[in-house]
Amino acid sequence: MTREEMAQRGWPELDVLLVTGDAYVDHPSFGAALLGRWLGAKGYRVGIVAQPAWDAPADVARLGRPRLFAGVTAGAVDSMLAHYTAFRKKRSDDAYTPGGRAGARPNRATIVYTNLVRQAFPGLPVVIGGVEASLRRASHYDFWTDKVRRSILLDSKADLLIYGMGERAILETARRLEAAANDITRTAETLRGIPGTAFAVSSLSGLLELPNAPALEALVDLPSHDAIVREPPKLMTATLALEQQVHQGTQWAVQNSGGRLVVFAPPAQPLGTEELDALYSLPFTRRAHPSYAEEVPAAGMIQFSVTSHRGCAGGCTFCSIALHQGRTIRSRSAESLEQEVRAFTTHPDWRGSVSDVGGPTANMWGARCRADHRTCRRADCLTPELCPHFVVDEAENLRLLRRLRGIEGVHHVRVASGIRYDLGRDRTSLRALITEFVGGQLKVAPEHRSDEVLRLMRKPSFQRFEEFLGLFERESRRAGKEQYIIPYLISAFPGCTDDDMRTLARWLRERGWKPRQVQCFVPTPGTVATAMYHAGIDPEGRPIPVARSDKDRLRQHHILMPDHGAPEKTVQSHARPRDKGRGAASKQRDTRRKRLG
Ligand code: SF4
Numbered sequence: 001m002t003r004e005e006m007a008q009r010g011w012p013e014l015d016v017l018l019v020t021g022d023a024y025v026d027h028p029s030f031g032a033a034l035l036g037r038w039l040g041a042k043g044y045r046v047g048i049v050a051q052p053a054w055d056a057p058a059d060v061a062r063l064g065r066p067r068l069f070a071g072v073t074a075g076a077v078d079s080m081l082a083h084y085t086a087f088r089k090k091r092s093d094d095a096y097t098p099g100g101r102a103g104a105r106p107n108r109a110t111i112v113y114t115n116l117v118r119q120a121f122p123g124l125p126v127v128i129g130g131v132e133a134s135l136r137r138a139s140h141y142d143f144w145t146d147k148v149r150r151s152i153l154l155d156s157k158a159d160l161l162i163y164g165m166g167e168r169a170i171l172e173t174a175r176r177l178e179a180a181a182n183d184i185t186r187t188a189e190t191l192r193g194i195p196g197t198a199f200a201v202s203s204l205s206g207l208l209e210l211p212n213a214p215a216l217e218a219l220v221d222l223p224s225h226d227a228i229v230r231e232p233p234k235l236m237t238a239t240l241a242l243e244q245q246v247h248q249g250t251q252w253a254v255q256n257s258g259g260r261l262v263v264f265a266p267p268a269q270p271l272g273t274e275e276l277d278a279l280y281s282l283p284f285t286r287r288a289h290p291s292y293a294e295e296v297p298a299a300g301m302i303q304f305s306v307t308s309h310r311g312c313a314g315g316c317t318f319c320s321i322a323l324h325q326g327r328t329i330r331s332r333s334a335e336s337l338e339q340e341v342r343a344f345t346t347h348p349d350w351r352g353s354v355s356d357v358g359g360p361t362a363n364m365w366g367a368r369c370r371a372d373h374r375t376c377r378r379a380d381c382l383t384p385e386l387c388p389h390f391v392v393d394e395a396e397n398l399r400l401l402r403r404l405r406g407i408e409g410v411h412h413v414r415v416a417s418g419i420r421y422d423l424g425r426d427r428t429s430l431r432a433l434i435t436e437f438v439g440g441q442l443k444v445a446p447e448h449r450s451d452e453v454l455r456l457m458r459k460p461s462f463q464r465f466e467e468f469l470g471l472f473e474r475e476s477r478r479a480g481k482e483q484y485i486i487p488y489l490i491s492a493f494p495g496c497t498d499d500d501m502r503t504l505a506r507w508l509r510e511r512g513w514k515p516r517q518v519q520c521f522v523p524t525p526g527t528v529a530t531a532m533y534h535a536g537i538d539p540e541g542r543p544i545p546v547a548r549s550d551k552d553r554l555r556q557h558h559i560l561m562p563d564h565g566a567p568e569k570t571v572q573s574h575a576r577p578r579d580k581g582r583g584a585a586s587k588q589r590d591t592r593r594k595r596l597g
Contacts, residue, residue, distance in 0.1 A: 001048055001289050006063065014047040014066040015039075016174060019113045020130075021075030021082075021105035022096040023292060024050040025299040026285040028307060031073060031130055031166070037282040038167050044068075044174055050289070051097065051104045054112050061120035068177045070117045071170060072158065073130030074109035076298075078524060080144045083107060086520035086557075087550055088144065095301070099294035110136075114156040123184045125191070127173055128152065129162035135320050135526030137163050137198045138238055138255050138262065139225040141534040143523045148235065148534070150225045151255065151262045153198055160191045161198040164246065164324055165310065167279065168268040169196035196268030201261050204254070214252035220245065225257035232535040239531040240379075240539060243315070247327050248374050270310065270330045277336035280307065286347065304344050305356035305416070308332055308400070312360040313367060313390060314420060315380030315458050317539070318493070318521065318529035321360040327381060329359075329367040334400050338407065345409030354410060357401060358417030363433070365400065367392035379528075379539070380458045382422055394429035401437050414439040418488075421468035422460035434472055435479040442472065445488040448496065449504035456495040456538055457529070487513075491560055492553040493521045494532035495544040501559040508560070520557045 001024055006014070016039055020032040028034050036046040047066070052059035075082070075096055083091055083102065090102070097104040106112040110132050117126050136152040153161040162169040172194045180190045192199050193210040201207055204216070220241050223234035238255070245251045246267050253264040271279065286303050288296040309331035312321045337357070344350050359365070369381070371389035381390045405413040415437045421430075421444055434442070446465035448454050454461060469485060476483040491501060508515060523530035528539060536546050547553045 001050065001291060003063065006045075006047065009045070011045045013045070013064055015044040015068050015178075016046045017063060017066040017070040017117075018046060018048045019052060019060055019070060019072045019117060020048065020050050021073065021079055021109040021113070022050065023098055023104075023296045023299075024048050024289045025296055026287060026289065027299060027302060028280055028282075028284055029302045029305070031076060033284065034279070035071070035166055035170055037284060038279060039170065039174060041278075041282055042171055042174075052113070052116065054106045054116060057116045057120035060113065060116040065121045065124060068174055069125040069127055069159075070121065071162075072110055072113045072117060072126060072128045072133075072156075074113075074132035075105065075130065078132040078135065079105055079107055079109040080142070081522065081524055084144060086522045087554065093297075095298040096296065098288070098292040098296050100297040110152060110158075111156045114158050118157070125160070125177060125184065125187045126156075126158045127160045127162060127170070127191075128156055128158040129166045129170070131320060131324060132525075133161050134163040134324055135524065137161055137264065137526070138222060138242060139228045139235070139257065140525040141235060141523060141530050142525060143530075148225070148229050148232075150257045151198065151200075153200055153262055154257055154260060159187050159199075160194070162196060163198060163264075164196050164267050164326065165270065166196070166268075167271060167275075169194050173197075192263075193265055194268075195265050198262055198264045201263060202259070204261065207254075207261075207263055218252065220251050220253040222253055222255040224255060233537055233541065236528070236531040236535050236537060236539060236541070239526065239528050242526075243323060243379065243528060244377075246323055247315075247376065247379075249326070249328075250374050267326065270326055270328055273331060273333050276310070276330060276332045280332060280340060281336060287349070302355070303349060304347075304354055305358075306337055306340055306354060306404075307359055308337055308357050308365040309359040309367075311364075313364060313369075313381035314361065314383070315378075317456065317458050317532065318490070318524075318527055320524065320527060323526060325360065328369065328373055329364050331366050334403060337400065338403060341404050341407055341410060341413075345407065350409070352409065352411035354404060354413045356414055356416040357404060358415060360417070361420050362415045362417045363394065363397055363419045363423055364392060365397050382420060383458050383460055384455070386422065386425075392423055394423070394426040394433075398429045398432050401433070405436075412439065413437060416443070418443045418445060422464045427471070430471065431475045434475045434483070435481065438476075438481075438483055440482070441484050441486050443486045443488065444468070447488060447490050448493065448500070449507045450496065450500040453493055453496045453500055456532065456544065457490075457493060489515060489518045489560065491518050491520045492547040492556040494529060494536075494546045495538065496521075496547065496556065497545055498556060498559060501556045505559050515560050518557065518560045520553055 018032045026033045032048050039046045047063040093100050094102045110128050114126050142149045176190050222238045228234045249267050255262045288299045311325045311329045313327050315322050368391050369389050381387045447459050451461050523533040538544050547556050
């Protein structure tokens with residue numbers, strides 16, 4: 001982070017500079033820290049410039065010109081989503097900034113930072129990545145301007161865009177640039193074809209010379225940017241094609257954008273168990289950088305949480321996780337998780353509680369597909385019904401949690417990252433999970449009451465939620481525990497009508513539940529739900545009603561939240577039987593969802 005730290009390490013220069021819109025927290029849940037440690041372990045000298053001033057390039061240049069390239073990310077959340085509420089009001093807080101204050105990064109941070117790097121270091125290769133770049137990699141609907149924007153690769157003029165989880169692609173980028181011996185005249189050719197990246201070419205001829213080039217007939221030709229601007233349903237076609245590309249993992253895709261071709265190489269192979277184990281065992285301090293005088297709220301929330309796996313087998317249409325991490329679950333070994341938790345117990349900040357063990361969904365650790373996902377055409381492994389090829393050992397999951405709880409110095413192990421209640425075929429394990437590892441509140445995401453809206457979300461039927469709710473209440477009572485379900489709910493989802501919202505409101509009233517915060521749907525870039533919102537069709541092309549104007553959206557929202565204006569601070573919604581106050585685990589769940597966009 002500083003010249004002094006470089007001097008302490010004896011580094012006259014950096015190999016790689018990472019510029020991020022988040023504060024620097026040396027924790028594996030923060031992308032810049034994770035990739036910095038990963039590249040560091042491979043022998044590269046990495047510096048991080050976090051939340052630089054953007055009125056001049058001096059701040060971004062403070063560590064000097066790096067030898068190989070600069071990597072740029074907006075941070076854990078799309079910068080527009082981080083700055084504005086669902087009703088386009090400016091947020092007043094930012095969990096990724098010291099003191100929790102808003103305003104430490106610019107709007108469209110990826111573009112702004114790339115320009116700064118260009119000014120500071122002319123000719124230096126610039127690679128963009130993170131959620132903002134990843135989900136805006138092709139033409140996308142931008143809610144904040146109500147326009148279709150072209151690929152952020154073209155708008156930022158970066159040399160390369162890394163999409164999805166970036167370890168393999170960023171390492172390959174470093175290796176190739178190193179092998180090219182700083183010949184910046186060859187940057188474009190050097191970086192073409194890396195799995196998990198997008199790059200721009202002026203014609204397909206350059207692409208066909210690549211050693212791993214696709215056959216032309218196998219190239220997925222996405223609707224062009226102009227066609228999408230003219231015909232909104234084509235956004236759905238492009239979005240579904242990119243979703244398939246991420247899931248199957250083998251295809252190349254291309255999109256014409258004003259005569260430039262943006263090429264999407266197949267996704268990078270996800271890291272395997274041994275690689276994940278090695279990555280998460282790197283010496284993270286699990287603290288914000290000591291130069292910060294104030295606490296970074298997100299750092300405290302996740303300090304002693306453990307990532308057990310990556311990927312989510314669900315294909316929820318509003319969610320970016322499967323689009324970013326993929327639907328193939330990759331899990332760490334129990335031994336590695338145990339080692340990580342053992343190390344917690346010697347950390348100076350340790351107080352005895354593991355606040356979360358999970359991934360995007362807590363109970364998918366160890367899950368796998370028995371078939372070949374490369375030929376799978378399903379958009380979701382769990383809905384409309386559980387795929388017969390999807391395997392998850394819930395008893396093993398439970399054994400893992402108990403093993404972690406048995407470590408000396410560990411008083412509690414909590415599951416806070418939300419569970420998929422429709423996985424549970426093993427009721428015994430689910431019961432044990434409810435009674436042993438829920439810290440008073442369990443977040444689940446029924447999202448809605450209407451089965452038609454749930455179908456459009458690719459969520460399980462509401463009956464499954466009610467069955468789970470019954471089990472949860474019975475088991476909590478039996479264990480003598482006062483525990484609550486925190487249901488996540490969404491208003492104004494595409495396909496949702498005022499009547500649907502009233503049905504949901506009635507159900508909540510009948511149970512005596514008063515939602516305090518409900519998330520009004522935000523059409524974030526790149527998701528299938530956003531294509532529905534923009535085009536007014538479902539994924540099969542059938543017309544659906546859409547609350548598009550702020551007035552219509554607010555009216556739906558007020559059906560659940562009659563006493564509230566637009567929520568300004570909170571991304572995720574809660575409904576509680578009683579006000580129990582929010583614990584760290586609850587806040588952590590919010591942060592995780594916010595982080596994943
Ligand atoms: S075959 Fe089934 S379990 Fe495998 S990826 Fe496809 S939907 Fe998921």
